[in-house]
Amino acid sequence: xxxxxxxxxxxxxxxxxxxxxxxxxxxxxxxxxxxxxxxxxxxxxxxxxxxxxxxxxxxxxxxxxxxxxxxxxxxxxxxxxxxxxxxxxxxxxxxxxxxxxxxxxxxxxxxxxxxxxxxxxxxxxxxxxxxxxxxxxxxxxxxxxxxxxxxxxxxxxxxxxxxxxxxxxxxxxxxxxxxxxxxxxxxxxxxxxxxxxxxxxxxxxxxxxxxxxxxxxxxxxxxxxxxxxxxxxxxxxxxxxxxxxxxxxxxxxxxxxxxxxxxxxxxxxxxxxxxxxxxxxxxxxxxxxxxxxxxxxxxxxxxxxxxxxxxxxxxxxxxxxxxxxxxxxxxxxxxxxxxxxxxxxxxxxxxxxxxxxxxxxxxxxxxxxxxxxxxxxxxxxxxxxxxxxxxxxxxxxxxxxx
Numbered sequence: 001x002x003x004x005x006x007x008x009x010x011x012x013x014x015x016x017x018x019x020x021x022x023x024x025x026x027x028x029x030x031x032x033x034x035x036x037x038x039x040x041x042x043x044x045x046x047x048x049x050x051x052x053x054x055x056x057x058x059x060x061x062x063x064x065x066x067x068x069x070x071x072x073x074x075x076x077x078x079x080x081x082x083x084x085x086x087x088x089x090x091x092x093x094x095x096x097x098x099x100x101x102x103x104x105x106x107x108x109x110x111x112x113x114x115x116x117x118x119x120x121x122x123x124x125x126x127x128x129x130x131x132x133x134x135x136x137x138x139x140x141x142x143x144x145x146x147x148x149x150x151x152x153x154x155x156x157x158x159x160x161x162x163x164x165x166x167x168x169x170x171x172x173x174x175x176x177x178x179x180x181x182x183x184x185x186x187x188x189x190x191x192x193x194x195x196x197x198x199x200x201x202x203x204x205x206x207x208x209x210x211x212x213x214x215x216x217x218x219x220x221x222x223x224x225x226x227x228x229x230x231x232x233x234x235x236x237x238x239x240x241x242x243x244x245x246x247x248x249x250x251x252x253x254x255x256x257x258x259x260x261x262x263x264x265x266x267x268x269x270x271x272x273x274x275x276x277x278x279x280x281x282x283x284x285x286x287x288x289x290x291x292x293x294x295x296x297x298x299x300x301x302x303x304x305x306x307x308x309x310x311x312x313x314x315x316x317x318x319x320x321x322x323x324x325x326x327x328x329x330x331x332x333x334x335x336x337x338x339x340x341x342x343x344x345x346x347x348x349x350x351x352x353x354x355x356x357x358x359x360x361x362x363x364x365x366x367x368x369x370x371x372x373x374x375x376x377x378x379x380x381x382x383x384x385x386x387x388x389x390x391x392x393x394x395x396x397x398x399x400x401x402x
Contacts, residue, residue: 020381042137059134217242233260240269284324
C-alpha cells in the first residue's frame, strides 16, 4: 500500500490537537509544505506537526474551513472496515448498558470517535447521517460495518443536513438496498411515537431531549401546558401522560401536526392535546391578546444561531420567543426553555430569559439545568459537542420576589 500524503501544520498549531481536539482549520496548515488543493474531499492523510512528527491520521476537505478531522492518534489507523466495526461496537456497548431497548443515538460523531457521523437507532432500523466529506467517502464501508455489528432490517442514509453545504456536498435521502418503512417507531420513557422516516426533521427524532421530557413530568400534573415548536409532540404527549389537564401543541408543519395528534391518540391522551398549526411567534401574540394563560410552557426552537455571524439576531430571537412565553404564564408559572445553538452558552441563555423576565416585572429562578442524555456524550476538548441547553425556570411576579 502506498504511504498516505501528509498534512503539515504550522509551528505551534499542534497544541489544540495534543490537548484532545480533533479539528484542523485551514489557516493552521503550512501551505508551503502542504498543497491543500492537491487533496480530494475525504482523502486520508497523516497529520504532522511543524517538525514532521506524526500526530495521527485524519481525513481532509480542502474546501472547508475545518479542513481536516483527526480519526486516530495512530498515523497507521484510518477508517477501514476493522476500525469502523470496532468503534461501532464500542459505542453500542455504552448504549446497551443505558437503555433496555434499541431506541437511542448510537453514534454521536466526534464523541464516539467518528467525526462528522450521526447514527440513530429505531429498533431494527438505523438512520445514518454522514455530514462531512470524510464520512461521505466511507459510507459504503460504514454500511458493511453496520450490517456486521447489528444486522439492521433497514438502513436509511439521511445525507440531507444543511451542514453538508459547508463541506461542498450534495444532499440526498435514500434507503440502502431498496425501500424501507414509511415511519419510524420510537419507544421512550414508557411512551410510543411514530415519525416520518424520510420526511422527518434531522434523523427523525430528537433523542437528545429524552431526559428533559422525562423531567418535565414533575411540573405538569393538573396543569395547562404550552408546547411551542412541538414537532412530533414529544413534550406535549409526555406532559399529557404525566397528568396535564390540557396541552396546546404549536407546530407550523401540517404533516407534523397530524403526527402530533396521532401520537397523542396512540398514547391515550388525544382528548387532552390540542394541536395548533401555525408559527410560534404569531400564536404567542394572539394567545396573549385572547387572555390565554398557562401553568407550564416549553420553548424548544430550532437553532437560531447557526454561525457566529447570526449571534446578535439569534439572541434577539431567543429573548423574544421566551418573553412571549413568559407573558402567557400564570403568577408562578414554569418555563422550560431550550437551545440547541452551540454558539449560545447556557449562562447567556439564562441571561436572556432573565432580561425578558425583568422587562415583564417577573423574577425568574432557575430550578434545574438539563442537557442531552448519555447517548449524546460530550467531548471535553470540543465545546461544540456540548450544544443542547435546557433550563427549568420558575417565573414569579416581582412583587412576590425581588
